[in-house]
Amino acid sequence: METVVQWVRTSWTKQSRGGLEAARRNATPVAFELPPCSPPFTHEVRMHEAEDFHPRSVVHDGMPASGTDAGVLLREVDGLLRVQLEATPFGMPRRWRRPPAVHLARGEWLRWQINYRFTRWCGGEWTYRLDTLNIVHGPARPGLFLGTPTRHVDELASLR
Numbered sequence: 001m002e003t004v005v006q007w008v009r010t011s012w013t014k015q016s017r018g019g020l021e022a023a024r025r026n027a028t029p030v031a032f033e034l035p036p037c038s039p040p041f042t043h044e045v046r047m048h049e050a051e052d053f054h055p056r057s058v059v060h061d062g063m064p065a066s067g068t069d070a071g072v073l074l075r076e077v078d079g080l081l082r083v084q085l086e087a088t089p090f091g092m093p094r095r096w097r098r099p100p101a102v103h104l105a106r107g108e109w110l111r112w113q114i115n116y117r118f119t120r121w122c123g124g125e126w127t128y129r130l131d132t133l134n135i136v137h138g139p140a141r142p143g144l145f146l147g148t149p150t151r152h153v154d155e156l157a158s159l160r
Contacts, residue, residue, distance in 0.1 A: 001076050004034060005042040005064055006134040006145055012049040013127055021049075028053050030113070030132040031145035035059050039139065072133060073101075081137035083110055085153070091116025091129070092159075099153050108150040109136035117159045128159055 008030055016025040028047050032055065035043060042060040047053040063074055073084040084101040095114075102110050112133040117126050134145040 001063070001074070001081070002039045002138055003063060003074065003081060004039050004136050004140040004144075005072065006031065006034065007042065007044045007064065008032065008047075008132040008134070009045070009129060010047045010053065011127060011129040014125060016049050017128075024053060025049070029055075030111070030130075031134050032057070033142045033146065034140055034144065036142070072135070074135075080105055081135075083112070083133075083135055085112045085114060085133055085155075087114060087155075088116060091118055093117070093157050095155065095157070099155065102151050102153060104135070104137040104151065106138040107136075108138075109134065109140075109144060110151045110153065111145075111149040112153040112155070114155040115157060115159060130156075 010025065010028050012025050015021055032043070032045050037059055040062055042062065042064045043057060044060065045055050045057045047055050064072055071086045073086060075082045080103040082101050082103055087095055087098065104110055110133070113130065115128065115130045117128050119126055134149070136144060
């Protein structure tokens with residue numbers, strides 16, 4: 001499977017919910033230039049409020065694994081790539097109705113966005129996260145995800 005995945009995850013606290021701090025958070029990118037790697041690979045970029053939203057990236061060979069902290073299910077059928085984002089079970093709001101899987105033809109790419117609110121254990125304050133999954137079925141030039149996606153799924157919810 002010649003597929004490239006880019007996860008962009010931005011996390012923050014209530015300090016970045018309003019005013020200038022929210023403007024800084026909202027200015028964080030939802031896509032980055034891809035590193036010079038051969039597919040299949042996963043490019044993961046994380047930005048945290050505590051680190052002034054400075055991007056930290058890592059590259060993994062192969063496709064991302066499903067797990068407890070939001071993943072993606074991928075399957076190639078008849079030349080199409082079936083993509084289904086898995087929401088983390090720990091985040092709020094609960095999403096009882098989810099969008100269906102997206103089928104990508106070779107050369108098409110998808111941007112799937114979902115956000116969460118998390119409660120810290122022992123009565124701590126809430127934290128928030130925006131996950132953006134950028135995925136292409138086929139080869140990818142470095143700046144591909146900086147453009148307009150072929151398909152877009154918006155699961156952004158009000159986080160209160």
